Amino acid sequence: MLRYTVRRILMIIPLLFLVSLGVFALVLLIPGDPAITIAGENATEAQIDATRERLGLNDPVLVQYASWAGNALTGDLGSSLFSNESVVGAIGGRFPVTLSLTVAAMVAALLIAVPAGITAALRRGRWQDRGATLFASVGISLPNFWVGILLIMAFALAFPIFPAVGYTPLSDGVGPWVLGLVLPGITLGTAVAAEITRQLRGSLSDTLQQDFIRTARANGLTARAVIAKHGLKNAAVPVVTVMGFQIGFLLGGSVIVERVFGLPGLGDLAIRAVLQRDIPMIQGIVVVSALIVMLVNLVVDLSYGWLNPKVRQA
Amino acid sequence: MTTSVPRRRILYAFGMAPLLVACAPIAPGGGGSGAGPVTASNDQLDPEAVLRYADTSSPSRFDPHRSTVGQDIRFFTPVYDRLVHLSPDGQPIPGLATSWTWEEDGRALRMELRQGVRFHDGTPFDAEAVRANVERGKTVPGTSVGTDLANVESVEVAGPSTVVLRLSQPTAMLPGLLSHRAGAMVSPAAFADPDLDLRPVGTGMYRVTDYQPNNVIVYERNPDYWDDTVVGVRRLELRILTDEVTRMNALRTGEVDIALLNGRLGEEARGLPGVTVHQKVTLAYAGLLLNRARSQFADVRVRRAMNLAIDRPAIVAGVYFGAGEATVQPFPSTYYAHNPDFPADHYARDLARARALLAEAGHPNGFDFEMLVPSLTAFVQLAEAMQRMLAEVGIRARLRSVEVAQAGDVFYSQRDGDSLIAQWGGRPDPSMTIGLQYMPGGFANPGAHTTARLEELQRRALSTLDRQEREAAVREASGEIADQALDVPVIVEATTYATTERVANFSTLVTGQPDFRTLGALRTP
Secondary structure (H helix, E strand, O other), X not given: OHHHHHHHHHHHHHHHHHHHHHHHHHHHHOOOOHHHHHOOOOOOHHHHHHHHHHOOOOOOHHHHHHHHHHHHHOOOOOEOOOOOOEHHHHHHHHHHHHHHHHHHHHHHHHXXXXXXXXXXXXXXXXXXXXXXXXXXXXXXXXXXXXXXXXXXXXXXXXOOOOOOOXXXXXXXXXXXXXXXXXXXXXXXXXXXXXXXXXXXXXXXXXXXXXXXXXXXXXXXXXXXXXXXXXXXXXXXXXXXXXXXXXXXXHHHHHHHXXXXXXXXXXXXXXXXXXXXXXXXXXXXXXXXXXXXXXXXXXXXXXXXXXXXXXXXXX | OOOOOOOOOOHHHHHOHHHHHHOOOOOOOOOEEEOOOOOOOHXXXXXXXXXXXXXXXXXXXXXXXXXXXXXXXXXXXXXXXXXXEEOOOOOEXXXXXEEEEEEHHHOEEEEEEOOOOEOOOOOEOOHHHHHHHHHHHHHOOOOOOOOOOOOEEEEEEEEOOEEEXXXXXXXXXXXXXXXXXXXXXXXXXXXXXXXXXXXXXXXXXXXXXXXXXXXXXXXXXXXXXXXXXXXXXXXXXXXXXXXXXXXXXXXXXXXXXXXXXXXXXXXXXXXXXXXXXXXXXXXXXXXXXXXXXXXXXXXXXXXXXXXXXXXXXXXXXXXXXXXXXXXXXXXXXXXOXXXXXXXXXXXXXXXXXXXXXXXXXOOOOOEEEEEEEEOOHHHHHHHHHHHHHHHOOOEEEEEEEEOHHHHHHHHHHOOOOOEEEEXXXXXXXXXXXXXXXXXXXXXXXOOOOOOHHHHHHHHHHHHXXXXXXXXXXXXXXXXXXXXXXXXXXXXXXXXXXXXOOOEEOOOEOOOOOEOOOOOEEEOOO
């Protein structure tokens, strides 16, 4: 298990390298020249050339990449071409927002999906099941910006329970922090909840038809023990896998939800960086996001070992 | 001023999509509606108040000499005083310079400076600081004010608080230019600070105590401000909320007191209890800019026919939701450069006359041309409306979508495309707009076409030091532009701000930015 873990962690290094190389290549393909913008609106050709030179944009691509990667290894992801803000600082300032949002979305998703999935699996074919399936289909299809607007209209405007916009840092108090995350969390978590409900329903109802469940029941275990101990744990592997995938979805979805709720997170930073061709910022965000996704996958894989002892021996 | 269409790229005139959209629509003339604007005397204002304010984007840079977007001025004015300030209708008034006089037939501008003023970091503001700032504006790498200051050959320190700007040629628009980024005074002690973009140091009524790009700007009162008549507030928190509906929601739930809105939300905001909507036309106008060296646009009859084919009121109402006023010239009716002989209906839609002019010009069956359209909803809608209207007289526009950030480059620098749908952001002085767009060497005149009369009027406007004569020349020039139909202006856009009941004395300048010097909050009873 230890060797497996170490190997998985080491694999992150070449993956990150490939990702950063890929992003670098993609950014070069985006039309538009940041030097023109940065040189200022009345710049002459000579000034633009000088700007390009100053920013190192004239260097061969590989040299540019090597210089970026070299700095990145020391933890320096460069500075925004526009505001001179350090990329690490900008990401560091916004990461807690996106992290809070992602956690809130996951919590909201599980709070909805676990009861819904279990009920559907236990009441297969009955109205509870149909209701959960309907929710799953609708939940996946609803655009989250629309869900967000509806939630704001209902719970921030008509009944002013939650704030409509903005993020309150955890340092300003747990209460305001949670309040501000409820609506964005539900907005972002709805589609994930729908997906998890579907998976849990399928997986759990399969498991409940297995022989060992019948045996457990025959042994006189309570329904609660059968489902919680034998059913859910065995049904969890596909569900956890889906949850891992959904982290990527949540990071992507946060781009829109952050705009709707005015949250200063990574998604908002990313959009602006792309619109401005702020190359170091784009690079930094993608590499950090990739790192997060890889770490989440790692955790998911390691959790298989806990859920399924067979994996540990493999 | 309001905007400035950058010379290299219209880029940011449209570049910042959300901003642009926000600056779109409204009814001409301005004034508030709904609850009615609150005006209060100084003793009704609460100097300890905190006001929160929602805007669409951060400045491109917080260094006024290197900011790449003209509209950034609205973020600068609370921190950076300029040598010259602007009255609400766009006239130069004293700022850090208390008075100025022309000398040597307009080849020198002597400015008397305000005394006893200090920058936020304690550095004294004096003639030496002005010299250093003008030098910096001309030479700092990535300067965006170098062209504005190009005619300033040197700055002579004639006394501790007197400077003389020596010019290579008479430049009557210089005071106007010095009211904008070019005249912003940065503490010379902060020139070398690599973080000047994040921590601005000026002499303004507020200092910036926290700035997180595209998130929040916190302005706090500068207790040592030179102007005692300014009350202001203790703290002004500007939050960047990109989405228009989000800004509206923040206003609705009282999370902000002031919001910059998209014009089409003006009507909705007006319906909110206690909310006042302020819509006022600015110097930004939108329409179809022509490369008069291409297609059939060298012929004035063709250009007039195009102008006659456009139903401006319909576009103002349908595309801009009334947020602006129809126009046939580059300046709004509220501005001194506007020529009243050419009202918006000077080219009222007249298809018969348009067809007759086309036939006279040798195009009885019309002609085809290419229209570059930056890929932003507002421009696409404007383009499609104009395309249909032109088609009715047989002028067939082929729309070619260009990326917003590329549009200026393609049309101005590469001189590609017959015409461009654009918003011209306005300039602090009308002679600049005329020079850039209609003079042969103007950056925004890719066809290098002009008229002899316009050249003469521009020469007069730049060399006449008498204000009234100068304004007359500019007005005549604007009339000539409309008469010769040098392009197809459609709408002078308005900005839309909404404020809650706490906000007092809110007003915007003709350049579109709020007047922070009057802005205050009412004492809570």
